[in-house]
Amino acid sequence: MAVPSPPAWLAPSAPERRAGATPKILLAALLTGLLTAWLLYDGLGPNLLLLGSATAVGAGIAARTAGRRIRPWTAVWSLLALALLAVPARWDAGWPAVPAVVGALALASLALHGGRRWPGVLFPLPGIVWQLVSSVVWVWESMDRRPLPGRDRIVPVLKALGVAAALLTVFGLLFASADAAMADLLGGLSPDLDLDQLPGRGALFVLGTVTVLGFAHMAAGPRRWDRTVIRPGRERRRLEWALPLIGLNLMFGVFAVIQAVVVLGGADAVLSNTGMSRSEYARQGFWQLSVITVLTLVVVAVANRWAPRTTVADRRVARILLGLLCLLALAVVASALGRMWFYVDASGLTRLRLWVLVVEVWLGAVFLLLIAAGLTRRAGWLPRVVVLSGMLTVAVYGLMGPDAIVAEQNVTRYEQALRDDPRTAAIDLRNVRGLSADAVPALDRLPEPQRSCALQLIGQGLGAESKPWYATNLAATRAREILAERPRVDSTTVGRTACDQAGLASEAW
CATH class of the missing domain: 1.25.40 (Serine Threonine Protein Phosphatase 5, Tetratricopeptide repeat)
Structure with a gap:
């Protein structure tokens, strides 16, 4: 049966070569799986740091086999991933730990891929998801092709042991659940093993093993997402492109002026005219301003894709209008932050209020980075720095202890x-x-x-x-x-x- 060829956009990113799996990689994966089944069953804590370090060892063995070397950005992403895994070791709250663990997995994938452009930075982030199955196939094929001394004698014995273990486990669990005396006997044979924990610990063993194999598979031959071809959008005429942005800039400018008037002394007047309480006025419009902030980022990305760039004047107009929009968007961010701060001062802090404050601060930082990229006229550093700022925000947010702050x-x-x-x-x-x-x-x-x-x-x-x-x-x-x-x-x-x-x-x- 013929293997279907990958899509045209995916083919250029295929690795030139991928080193085969070695017994050391398989051994590291199995040991990490055992550690996962032992350490992770009782909850989260320092065990995530230990398992993350063990996973890094497995990926390092695969990278060394493939002849790869550590680069500065690889070290940055790896250290930040370990910092994210330290969040559950420091604090008890589970809700900051979830984005921290997800971010650590994403950064580990990015560290092994090493992209620079937007495709090379964004596409690797969920890389571990589609590596889980392919990594098992990779190990199986590598081990099957690898010569093994005494293979004819060892392999049948291993197969027999595996079948015997499976049969004894299944029938042992059934007998133990059917007869109390049999359960006591089996419990005496394995005094430190709770039979009720076997399914959970078995699932953790598989999860830990396959995760290490997935990262090792990346390290042995990562996809080169930077090679993904993204054609620039068709240039629009200057008037067709600039007129909507000019109108949007004018609307943002009017909003900024109104907010400046309120800040400089009109807040009491607004409160007296509307009849709203302090918390009601602060809460009113916050979510709309947050949506406006996100939509502005989308507008900047779309407008930059279809901006006219044939002449120097076209490029100058694009930089001025987009830069002005980013600058005015900072006024929207400041207004949203001011309203939330006003709300917190009136009604106290909650988890949600703290989270949206942190997200708004990060969005403001992204606009500052966009402005800096436009002023320097060199945006090659922007993708990695934007991802770095986002992951640093998640790390700082988790490590500062949101529940303790609230x-x-x-x-x-x-x-x-x-x-x-x-x-x-x-x-x-x-x-x-x-x-x-x-x-x-x-x-x-x-x-x-x-x-x-x-x-x-x-x-x-x-x-x-x-x-x-x-x-x-x-x-x-x-x-x-x-x-x-x-x-x-x-x-x-x-x-x-x-x-x-x-x-x-x-x-x-």
Whole structure:
């Protein structure tokens, strides 16, 4: 059966050659799979750093076999990937850990591909996804072609052991579930192995092994995505291209002037005329401004693709109009940040509010990079720096402990309100009760019954038993110490009504 040829756009990026898999690569993958099954079953923590380092060893063996060398950007992406994997080791919250782990996998793929242009930087990011199956085929074919001394004697024995292990495992699980005495006997033969954990640990073993093989497959012969041909868009006439941008720049300019008037003294007038509260005015229009910011990036990319570039004057007009649009877009970013800051000052900080603040700051940084690329007239550095800025944002966001920041800001606001007027001081416990153990040091400063109400769900989430060192984190360890020194008041003593009355009604978001 003939193998279908790849699409025309994909063919130029095919690797010139790919080194075969070696027994060392297979051994590294199997050992990492065992480590994954052992370390990752109980949760996330320093185990991700250990598994990431083991994966890097497997990929390094494959790269060395293929004759590849470490380059500066390879080291940058690799170190940043390890920094992202350190987030679960430091903090307990799971929601910042998810983008950190995904970002680490993407950066590891980018480090092995080493692209420069936009295709070479963006296409490798999800590279591990489509390498999983092909890497297993690669190892199988490499091992099948590799001469092995005593192959005729060793291979049948390995096959027999594999079949015997599979049969014993399946029938052993069935017998153990059917008879308690048989379960005790099998448990005595393997005292440290919980039979209920076998499916989960087996899945982790496969995941760890295949992941290492996937990265090794990349390292042995990565696709050269920089060779992908992207034809420039058809040039538009200057008037056809410039007129929409001029109109958009004028609209952005009017908005910037209005915002400047509000900032310089019109905010009180706007509040009195609209009748809205501080938080309502701050919340009104924020999401629209965020959408405008993202759409502006799309407009800049599309307009740059079809911009006239035949003459020097055409290129100058393109730089001026696009640069002005990016500059005015910074006013939109500043307005969105100002509204969110106004909202936080009025109603406190939440996870979502902190996240959108960080995203808006990153979007502003992207516009600054676009302006810098236009001023220097050399944009070869832009793709890698944009990805670097995004991944640095994810790393800083995760490592700074978002839940700890949210709790600290809310507790500090409450303490200030107590000093100003204890009769009206209140804290919205709905903003902090659902936080992770990262928030415990800040929430521990609250008076009773607010303290016990805020720590109730967090204490239940920590549980009575601590996890192994490789599956826990510094924040959870610190939270356990605090709760051991100052146990929270039992919920039956505090009472649900007291907890409900201790906080204000939560804002919309």
